[in-house]
Amino acid sequence: MPKRFNIGNTFLAIALGLCVIVILGAYNNKLATVNVSGFGADTTQWPTSFGFGKPATQQQIMAWDIDVRSDGLGLPPGSGTVVQGRVIYNTKCMACHGSLEKALPPDAKLPAPVLVSDSTSKVKAIGNYWPYASTVFDYIRRAMPYNLPGSLTDNEVYSVTAYLLNANKIIKADAMLDAKSLPQIVMPAQQLFINDDRHGGPEVR
Amino acid sequence: MAAPKYVDMESQDNKAKEDQPFTHKKISRRLLLGGAATTAIVAMQSSLGKWIQVSAQQPLLKIDDPTKRIGPGPSVAGKRSPFEHPVRIKSDTSSRTPLQDLYSSLTPSDLHYERHHAGVPLIDPEKHELLIHGMVDNPMVFKLTDLKRFPSVTRTCFLECSGNFRSGKETMNPQEICGLTSQSEWTGLMLSTLFREAGVQPKATWFLAEGSDAAVMTRSIPVKKGFDDAMIVYAQNGEAIRPEQGYPMRLLLPGWEGNTCIKWLRRLELSDAPFMTREETSKYTYPVKDRIRQFSFEMDARSIITYPAYPNQLERGWVEIRGIAWSGRGKVVQVEVSTDAGKTWNAARLQEPVLDKAHTYFRYLWQWKGDETEIMSRAIDETNYTQPTLQQLIDARGSQINGYHMNPITAWQIKRDGRVLFKYIN
Structure with a gap:
């Protein structure tokens, strides 16, 4: 059987490659966003308040x-x-x-x-x-x-x-x-x- | 801690020994055997080729051979080998880390130095609260369980009492000279996290940290340090912080004098001025020429050779000189060792990783040929500060110098017969 140029596989490879680039790009964007907040190791932004603890009373x-x-x-x-x-x-x-x-x-x-x-x-x-x-x-x-x-x-x-x-x-x-x-x-x-x-x-x- | 002179360490030493469960003398055969009987059952082959059990007399067994006897099984909490007994040396108000017994930069938690002003309080963490108030938008109260929910951080750094230099006689070991320094891996939350939660107001420049001991210990700390690298820590070397180190929580100010790292922390009050508490006015201050230096926070770079040191007996030949170096201003970049009484200096090898504001273990290989000499080390930190001699400190501060923030180069005399003695200067 003569060798045939498989155009379908080539398309698949290019599509996969694009996907990887898009995912990497998104990942980098996410890192960049987190780094701006100063907490590079975290996966999400910190809230304004965690809401832990309770308000101190004037008495205490x-x-x-x-x-x-x-x-x-x-x-x-x-x-x-x-x-x-x-x-x-x-x-x-x-x-x-x-x-x-x-x-x-x-x-x-x-x-x-x-x-x-x-x-x-x-x-x-x-x-x-x-x-x-x-x-x-x-x-x-x-x-x-x-x-x-x-x-x-x-x-x-x-x-x-x-x-x-x-x-x-x-x-x-x-x-x-x-x-x-x-x-x-x-x-x-x-x-x-x-x-x-x-x-x-x-x-x- | 003000007196730099040697004060009757002998009696304290004896006291410390009394507290120990084991000493060399007390280790008996009975202890090693777990109280075993003098006869034992052993397996023997009979004339008919059958294995039988017979009672054998003691000489058949090598009772001190660990390969011939099953040892005790697992336990719920481990103990040191009965052959090892590093101990702190204690006085009424402090205890000192046995620096000469440690093999690396970390201090086992039960050997961490202590300095407290009204004893160690017993605190139920369920009842303990931390109050933050003053110049904050939201005065808040936190339980230990609240603090543990915040994003946490782990950091290894040294903690040193600022009154950590003693002198006065040749027969002093590293522990007696400067045993008020220890290193732990601390876990807790950044103080900045709590500041953010409480909404520290821009006009706040100082904060008061207060302990829950009978001294109700207080120090004023610049807010800048609070936002920089200060932590509230509740764990030490992987477990809950020890009572002597501030259970259930303490302030940790990396690189700053130990007294500022308030133990048993119960209150933080934000303010626009320091409070001028007793421990930052009449104590932890020191004469510099005709003035008194205050708010002297950072611990300057320092090192000490912990081996060979008094009371080691040196043998001719190869010696690995070992010790620790540290700086409250950052990393130790170099430790230099002199084996000829300070005439020439050579770089020691630093154990990686070299951490910021942390004890750094150093080693230097030396061949001792039996000559009388002096060995010493000096630390250089990343600000390019070189550990000074005692004379340099006196020149800079005057002869009225007291025991605070003294970090002089420490030398050991090597005698011809191999004795190692502290070289103290009167």
Whole structure:
């Protein structure tokens, strides 16, 4: 039988080839679309929202939002004095941090950090190292006393803060602290703080 | 962590050993045999050519030959060989990874370093919630099950405490010098995914991350990092994250000091200013000349030779020097090793794949001929930063330097008798 040119098969081959090109093209278009969204590995676009989780209630936010910023944002109502703070400190803080009125023996080892310092002190404490008074309030309220964190009332926290700031010679003995007066305190160490200026590269900083 | 000096590691070492179920001394024949009797049944051929079972006396069997005894069957959870006992060294507030006992860049989860400020909280994931609020369009609350439904990501990177350099005596091992670094494969979601869901407002420049421990640990983080590569992770090395590492979820900021990666994460508050919490003012800051450097986030490039190191005893001949190198600013591009006290340096081989912001294992072949010398390594990262000497750090920051962000070149003295000792500088 003589060999015949099979025109049907040729058409089939061309048609198949075109199909492959069209499919590849579509695939590439799809990839390109997905890449624009920045999530190249995904097969579909991300929704505006996944809808997981639930809206936070104002009640939950208020219960947890205990932080106090250095400008005083977040300070609660209430107030406290140095005199009141002294009583609370001696009852609830002194066991670990030591008395702030009697000088410690030079070799004394306290279970908790020393809290009083000034410009001549070797030790870094509130008086010579803490840049903001708000931090004293925030930290006592969230984490102290160590054995009963979060147990002090806001008035008690204001009072202990006042007592500590007075012991560090930052406020006067008759001072009263509240949401208005506390952010106005300028701590001696504030001027010392600089932001990180390391940025990689050959220079050691 | 402020004191760079050595503090009574011996007593802590002993404590750590007490916690271990096995020590070499306690491994008895009874343990290895599983309490087997002194006689055993063996098969023997009788004079009639029949196989019979007889009771054989002990000397017939080689009891310590594992090919002659069936071992225990499968178990629901594996344990280390009783011959291996890598342990963390613990203090009241931290524990250190035994870097010298690891063979690659990954840290087994139970050996990951710890640093916590009021203990490890016990958290029921059913009750735990993550709140995101402040400068967001939609304040939201998420359960762990909610977070797991978001598109997830897996990433391997190191985590290092920024107070990770101790010195003070020759007999210190890598774990004691800088064991507050570990590496895991973390899985979770990108923080940017959550930011997008909550609708972070353009005016938000910082966010507060808060933990659910008794310290209610807080740090302020720039929103930019949150959109860059920050994650909320709930898994570590393929399983749920360990309690000591933040179960059920923690913040992971690749390359940044460990303290910023808030564990037991319960709250994110978007803000237009940092909050100036205790851990970013009176702690995790350090003197630089007459100033105090704050928000010092990235961990600079560093390396340490973990073999040979104290207390190894070196033998003459070929030695493969091994160690880890890492940088919080990207990939380690080169590790150089000196075997002549820093006079000449040669490139070590880096184990592939070299990952971004990850421990990178390095090796360097050396022939020790018995001479007294010092060996050391230095890491170079992709920003072209070279790990400095302690003197370079002092020159840059002043003599009031404290223990934060100290990444000096660490050298080992090789004595003529093969002893390896830490070269500490007073």
